[in-house]
Amino acid sequence: MGNSPHTDGIVAGRISADAVADNFSDLHPPLDDHEALVAADRCYFCYDAPCQTACPTSIDIPLFIRQIATGTAESAARTIFEQNILGGMCARVCPTETLCEEVCVREVAEGKPVLIGQLQRYATDKVMAEDKHPFTRAAPTGKAVAVVGAGPAGLSAAHRLAMLGHDVVIYDARPKGGGLNEYGIAAYKSVEGFAQAEVDWLLQIGGIEIRYEQKLGESITLETLQERYDAVFLGVGLGGVNALRAEGEDKEGVRDAVDFIAELRQADDLTKLPVGRRVIVIGGGMTAIDAAVQSKLLGAQEVTVAYRRDKSAMGASEFEQVLATSHGVRIEFNAQPVRVVGNGKVTAVEFARTTSAGGELAPTGETFEIPADQVFKAIGQTLTTDAGLTVERGKIAVNETGRTSVSGVWAGGDCASGGDDLTVTAVAEGRDAAMDIHATLTGEGA
Amino acid sequence: MADLRSEFVGIKSPNPFWLASAPPTDKEYNVRRAYEAGWGGVVWKTLGEEGPPVVNVNGPRYGAIFGADRRLLGLNNIELITDRPLQQNLREIKAVKRDYPDRALVVSLMVPCEEEAWKAILPVVEETGADGIELNFGCPHGMAERGMGSAVGQVPEYIEMVTRWCKQNTRMPVIVKLTPNITDVRYPAQAAKRGGADAVSLINTINSITSVNLDSFAPEPTIDGKGSHGGYCGPAVKPIAMNMVAEIARSPETAGLPMSGIGGITTWRDAAEFMSLGCGNVQVCTAAMTYGFKVVQEMISGLGQWMDEKGHNSIDDFVGRAVPNVRDWQHLNLNHVTKARISQDDCIKCGRCYAACEDTSHQAISMSADRVFEVMDDECVACNLCVNVCPVEGCITMETLEPGMVDERTGQVVSGEHGDWTTHPNNPSVVAAE
Numbered sequence: 001m002g003n004s005p006h007t008d009g010i011v012a013g014r015i016s017a018d019a020v021a022d023n024f025s026d027l028h029p030p031l032d033d034h035e036a037l038v039a040a041d042r043c044y045f046c047y048d049a050p051c052q053t054a055c056p057t058s059i060d061i062p063l064f065i066r067q068i069a070t071g072t073a074e075s076a077a078r079t080i081f082e083q084n085i086l087g088g089m090c091a092r093v094c095p096t097e098t099l100c101e102e103v104c105v106r107e108v109a110e111g112k113p114v115l116i117g118q119l120q121r122y123a124t125d126k127v128m129a130e131d132k133h134p135f136t137r138a139a140p141t142g143k144a145v146a147v148v149g150a151g152p153a154g155l156s157a158a159h160r161l162a163m164l165g166h167d168v169v170i171y172d173a174r175p176k177g178g179g180l181n182e183y184g185i186a187a188y189k190s191v192e193g194f195a196q197a198e199v200d201w202l203l204q205i206g207g208i209e210i211r212y213e214q215k216l217g218e219s220i221t222l223e224t225l226q227e228r229y230d231a232v233f234l235g236v237g238l239g240g241v242n243a244l245r246a247e248g249e250d251k252e253g254v255r256d257a258v259d260f261i262a263e264l265r266q267a268d269d270l271t272k273l274p275v276g277r278r279v280i281v282i283g284g285g286m287t288a289i290d291a292a293v294q295s296k297l298l299g300a301q302e303v304t305v306a307y308r309r310d311k312s313a314m315g316a317s318e319f320e321q322v323l324a325t326s327h328g329v330r331i332e333f334n335a336q337p338v339r340v341v342g343n344g345k346v347t348a349v350e351f352a353r354t355t356s357a358g359g360e361l362a363p364t365g366e367t368f369e370i371p372a373d374q375v376f377k378a379i380g381q382t383l384t385t386d387a388g389l390t391v392e393r394g395k396i397a398v399n400e401t402g403r404t405s406v407s408g409v410w411a412g413g414d415c416a417s418g419g420d421d422l423t424v425t426a427v428a429e430g431r432d433a434a435m436d437i438h439a440t441l442t443g444e445g446a
Numbered sequence: 447m448a449d450l451r452s453e454f455v456g457i458k459s460p461n462p463f464w465l466a467s468a469p470p471t472d473k474e475y476n477v478r479r480a481y482e483a484g485w486g487g488v489v490w491k492t493l494g495e496e497g498p499p500v501v502n503v504n505g506p507r508y509g510a511i512f513g514a515d516r517r518l519l520g521l522n523n524i525e526l527i528t529d530r531p532l533q534q535n536l537r538e539i540k541a542v543k544r545d546y547p548d549r550a551l552v553v554s555l556m557v558p559c560e561e562e563a564w565k566a567i568l569p570v571v572e573e574t575g576a577d578g579i580e581l582n583f584g585c586p587h588g589m590a591e592r593g594m595g596s597a598v599g600q601v602p603e604y605i606e607m608v609t610r611w612c613k614q615n616t617r618m619p620v621i622v623k624l625t626p627n628i629t630d631v632r633y634p635a636q637a638a639k640r641g642g643a644d645a646v647s648l649i650n651t652i653n654s655i656t657s658v659n660l661d662s663f664a665p666e667p668t669i670d671g672k673g674s675h676g677g678y679c680g681p682a683v684k685p686i687a688m689n690m691v692a693e694i695a696r697s698p699e700t701a702g703l704p705m706s707g708i709g710g711i712t713t714w715r716d717a718a719e720f721m722s723l724g725c726g727n728v729q730v731c732t733a734a735m736t737y738g739f740k741v742v743q744e745m746i747s748g749l750g751q752w753m754d755e756k757g758h759n760s761i762d763d764f765v766g767r768a769v770p771n772v773r774d775w776q777h778l779n780l781n782h783v784t785k786a787r788i789s790q791d792d793c794i795k796c797g798r799c800y801a802a803c804e805d806t807s808h809q810a811i812s813m814s815a816d817r818v819f820e821v822m823d824d825e826c827v828a829c830n831l832c833v834n835v836c837p838v839e840g841c842i843t844m845e846t847l848e849p850g851m852v853d854e855r856t857g858q859v860v861s862g863e864h865g866d867w868t869t870h871p872n873n874p875s876v877v878a879a880e
Binding site: 034037038041044045046047048049050105106108109 | 514515516794795796797798800801813817837838
């Protein structure tokens with residue numbers, strides 16, 4: 001007998017290969033040509049459009065939608081890529097419901113926004129499927145820039161720098177590029193190896209070399225990079241994971257959600273990936289939701305997201321919460337873990353009931369247990385190396401163009417202060433830092 | 447329930463919705479389906495003279511203009527008159543009319559501009575029991591190259607002559623179908639009236655090229671790399687058709703001449719608009735070709751509901767009611783002052799009114815940092831562009847300034863008197879009153 005959702009313990013193959021394939025298919029299937037025209041026609045081409053203002057990369061959304069509507073998706077894609085070279089991934093992973101689509105006048109008026117994210121995907125997919133790269137490099141400047149981290153911030157910075165004529169070397173700690181696009185986001189948001197395809201497509205600009213398995217603070221140091229290059233951009237992300245600070249967190253069956261997601265993303269065969277029968281994910285952000293939903297999709301019988309505050313404080317968007325609950329994930333609000341229960345292996349987590357009305361978190365005195373054979377921690381990530389730079393609230397301190405406390409060193413993305421920890425924010429920060437680096441190296445800036 | 451029965455130049459039909467002479471009325475099978483679906487009448491697709499029938503192209507006959515979601519807005523065709531033998535058509539007309547005596551059946555005709563040709567065809571049509579004939583002086587493609595269709599309709603003297611031949615050679619009512627491919631529709635209408643026409647029907651299709659294929663640089667529809675201008679119809683032509691109808695209705699020479707309205711009629715509302723401009727009934731083609739014959743059911747129910755709501759017991763109650771309100775520009779009241787008003791409750795803050803006014807009009811709408819859009823009365827000329835570009839119906843309206851109020855743009859007090867161009871001091875043609 002094979003395993004089923006009801007098999008105790010952490011086991012693989014709870015559901016059939018077909019069911020797994022179905023579960024991990026594209027969350028939003030791409031729009032076909034006609035669907036895209038219909039969706040594009042709903043755009044009002046607003047003046048000084050709120051959607052564009054809400055986009056961290058300031059994509060000219062009304063223009064690209066109009067370009068789709070007139071049958072010129074390639075022009076639309078160029079409009080997108082000029083602002084956001086990872087527009088393909090952002091079309092898949094952006095929480096549009098809290099960005100562009102939230103402020104779409106048709107969302108405000110009718111509760112039905114223009115499908116901006118899906119239209120962006122339509123345009124960008126079209127160009128990437130044709131393997132066309134819309135940009136060429138400027139004349140060589142003779143300058144070389146080191147970029148640490150091949151995630152969204154680093155790739156964005158590298159592409160912009162290469163386009164402006166600089167030579168770029170990217171150092172990444174992992175064996176593949178893409179950063180969280182490759183290792184971090186839910187599989188159903190980036191199917192069919194999109195993250196790698198996007199990296200390959202982006203590199204078509206030329207002038208960018210990626211050196212893999214080079215970790216800052218180990219095989220490379222900031223000092224050597226500063227010596228060898230004209231400028232350094234750090235986009236190293238947040239490599240560490242916060243501790244639960246609850247008794248028993250070292251028991252077998254407790255692990256970091258980011259590791260589970262990375263393992264899942266890199267797995268060749270998801271039917272061989274073990275998951276618990278009863279899974280608890282502790283945390284309230286996108287990572288928590290991604291871990292919970294994917295546990296359920298692997299066949300876990302019961303999956304609970306336990307969050308210590310109430311719904312209104314949850315980091316995961318309403319869309320993500322609904323996505324989770326529609327997959328049968330239970331969200332337990334006002335539940336703070338106090339103890340992982342079990343004799344060697346986890347069997348349950350004990351929670352203290354909290355109140356968080358008014359923002360002040362306080363225990364009510366009630367405690368309760370939820371049975372579990374697997375627990376994922378998703379309570380935030382931390383900077384693993386500050387490379388000697390000034391740090392503010394756990395992140396590398398930067399100004400609005402990404403300058404750190406050290407001259408010649410810029411930083412952006414999740415590792416840097418300011419901005420939400422979103423792919424799209426990282427892209428914007430990498431791009432803006434690149435422009436500042438360019439201005440500095442060519443003497444055009446301050 | 448309102449009475450939708452129609453009597454048009456003596457031809458009775460249970461409702462005023464007829465199918466126009468066109469592909470949907472080319473043969474018995476279609477016409478029976480149309481009557482079963484509820485159409486009040488049919489104008490049988492144009493018959494030509496006895497002999498070998500015309501031939502059609504064997505490539506595409508239609509081209510189209512689309513709106514959102516491929517909604518068909520305009521259709522063009524290069525199909526000719528019926529390509530089936532005359533005798534077969536006549537047999538079918540007779541059979542259908544026998545089976546549907548309560549429905550109108552008018553036969554469209556196009557034969558060469560010779561009296562003998564008309565004398566030959568009129569008796570055989572009359573013999574079918576058809577209710578009337580419609581003279582096709584309108585088709586702008588193909589047949590016009592052979593001296594028929596719009597080639598006749600563009601020469602008022604020919605219209606008058608042929609109409610007179612027909613009136614002299616048949617007891618059937620004669621409807622003259624007019625082409626819009628002229629400069630002033632009143633002249634062909636007057637010619638038809640002089641020739642003794644019982645009615646005119648308008649408009650036939652408009653000369654058009656719907657699109658050009660940018661790969662082959664050929665107009666569409668394309669036949670072996672080439673295209674020809676075709677006749678344009680559908681919702682896109684309705685405004686053009688309604689103006690022509692109104693011109694005939696309000697011209698003293700033709701006022702009162704019965705009209706059958708044609709041109710993009712798609713819903714009951716379109717029909718009611720044409721009829722309010724003086725049409726005794728309407729003819730439909732593109733809507734049926736787009737959606738099938740069933741559309742007539744909405745037209746019947748919609749017109750009936752509107753008539754009930756408005757208290758119109760019969761269609762005669764509202765036919766022509768809008769005609770007195772169609773005037774020359776020079777008679778419009780220049781003392782009528784309005785200002786745009788934006789409902790902040792309805793505004794969705796898209797800013798289209800602002801862009802339109804700021805870029806292309808009178809800079810009369812202000813925009814605040816938090817996207818509140820307001821009309822500046824001292825700049826607003828009441829052009830209505832903001833109303834037209836606003837995506838929310840009823841959000842922007844025009845408010846009339848009452849007499850005694852001050853127009854902030856001009857500083858003038860609004861007069862309660864009518865004042866138009868004919869008496870305006872800037873008009874050099876005004877003769878000062880002694």
